[in-house]
Amino acid sequence: MLYDTVPGGAGHVQRIAERLPDVLDRALGRVRNCECGPETSCYRCLRVFRNERYHEQLRRGVAADVLGRLLGKTDHAPAGALRISLSDVHPALTATRRFLVSEAPGEVFEPVASGQLDLYEGRVVLASRDGKAAVGRLWLRRDAHGIVGAGLQQRAGAPLDGEADGLAVIGVAVL
Ligand SMILES: [Zn+2]
Structure with missing residues (x-):
């Protein structure tokens, strides 16, 4: 009332x-x-x-x-949110605000600064390697020297598993 x-x-x-x-x-x-x-x-x-x-x-x-x-708007993305398709992902892509990925319905991603993989371990991310992109949960492999391997438990897109260095996280799914 x-x-x-x-x-x-x-x-x-x-x-x-x-x-x-x-x-x-x-x-x-x-x-x-x-x-x-x-x-x-x-x-x-x-x-x-x-x-x-x-x-x-x-x-x-x-x-x-x-x-x-x-209001019948259960999608928790901001109105007019940027929508990215995995095929749009290229090395120069940077998102400046929350975005959606067509191949991962139901997730809303936040752009991240590249570099710090360990911040996103276990989270659902949009990542790329060698011009290929995928959405999935980020895993890391470590040895005594640090992080040596990284990849995604893929939900969509190309396999990205390999050395930690080549993997770039573009966005992380909002919890
Ligand atoms: Zn507030």
Whole structure:
């Protein structure tokens, strides 16, 4: 239930009612794309001084799920997200915002800085090697000197297993 706290009302509720789909859509964008973790909340998404008592219970990921279902947008990608196909992947490809991979429906990827493979061990990634690309869970093989092998438990795309050096992670699936 929505009500105005100003005596007599300031007309906000009526304006919200008139533009409810827009309001919900903007709210969804806010809770989906905030910089805080989906299992928490902050003053840019759900927290205001007035709900201070509940701050620890407010989780923007749950709010995004509810709003997404209400609006029939259960895909948790930002509206208008970049969509990449494995065949589009080339060495110079850099994503600057979240993106989708056509061959991996249901996953939303975040661009990553190349180099630090161990940060993404065990995560679902979009990676490339020698101009070939794949989506899958990243595995690493180590010896006494460090990481010597890397590849993907592939879900889609070409096999990328080989030396750690040649493997480039382009994006990691958002948890
Ligand atoms: Zn937030």
